[in-house]
Amino acid sequence: MGRRALPKIDPQLDLTGYLWKFEELPRPWNAVCVFERIAPLEVEVGSGKGMFLCQASMAQPQHDFLGIEIAIKYAHFSAARLAKLGVPNAAVVHGDALLVFAEIFPENLLHTVHIYFPDPWWKKRHRKRRVIRESFLADLYRTLKPGGTVHFWTDVQTYFEESRALFRQGGFLEKWAASELRAPSQAEGEPIPEGQPPPGYQTHFERRMRLQAVPVFKAIFEKPLELPCSNRSCSG
Numbered sequence: 001m002g003r004r005a006l007p008k009i010d011p012q013l014d015l016t017g018y019l020w021k022f023e024e025l026p027r028p029w030n031a032v033c034v035f036e037r038i039a040p041l042e043v044e045v046g047s048g049k050g051m052f053l054c055q056a057s058m059a060q061p062q063h064d065f066l067g068i069e070i071a072i073k074y075a076h077f078s079a080a081r082l083a084k085l086g087v088p089n090a091a092v093v094h095g096d097a098l099l100v101f102a103e104i105f106p107e108n109l110l111h112t113v114h115i116y117f118p119d120p121w122w123k124k125r126h127r128k129r130r131v132i133r134e135s136f137l138a139d140l141y142r143t144l145k146p147g148g149t150v151h152f153w154t155d156v157q158t159y160f161e162e163s164r165a166l167f168r169q170g171g172f173l174e175k176w177a178a179s180e181l182r183a184p185s186q187a188e189g190e191p192i193p194e195g196q197p198p199p200g201y202q203t204h205f206e207r208r209m210r211l212q213a214v215p216v217f218k219a220i221f222e223k224p225l226e227l228p229c230s231n232r233s234c235s236g
């Protein structure tokens, strides 16, 4: 993902509770084992260097945030960031998000799912590796609560349009969609002081796109609330 080497992680940092291996996750899912409470759960698929998890967990202490990251170095790095912050409501799973959704999460569990800049797999023969695919959207639909939302962003317009069609086919409502080209403020080019929220962007890739003046395509999809029963026999 990144071009620069990751900063070294302090070997003394205790990552217990912040870094979970896929194999260690409680089966069946048990929020109390991971967060020591039950609270609305938000999941980030492909959490990269953990910028979103750090910001969101501080901004919304009443929600829990679980990142899922397949690359061990990024999972480890973001768990270390969370441990340094000492937030009690965020953790990272090292594993494949597709498996976590298929094997760990029960139905109607998740409040919100965030998918920011998933790998585009440009080559046609590699497209089947994209995270946004029919089988994953079926698991996403099953595991979201009715009324729960998916926030999806990408800089690849074709991936965006293909994904919108797949979400619609999967039964999701498209609540909002837009493309955004925002010029970076001067502060965005500056290094971020330790522990401070970055100005105006919420993921590492969003910052990168902003600095390169690349448009970002964003959408929010919702799992519909159950329709009230219109059948006369339901009302007795």
Ligand SMILES: C[S@@+](CC[C@H](N)C(=O)[O-])C[C@H]1O[C@@H](n2cnc3c(N)ncnc32)[C@H](O)[C@@H]1O
Pocket: 001, 045, 046, 047, 048, 049, 068, 069, 070, 071, 074, 095, 096, 097, 098, 115, 116, 117, 118, 119, 131, 203, 204, 205, 206
């Ligand atoms: C382009 S990066 C974006 C990272 C972050 N969301 C951001 O906006 O800065 C995509 C990330 O998704 C991770 N990833 C790719 N496939 C994955 C999967 N199946 N499960 C979990 N993480 C995955 C990659 O390792 C990488 O860190």
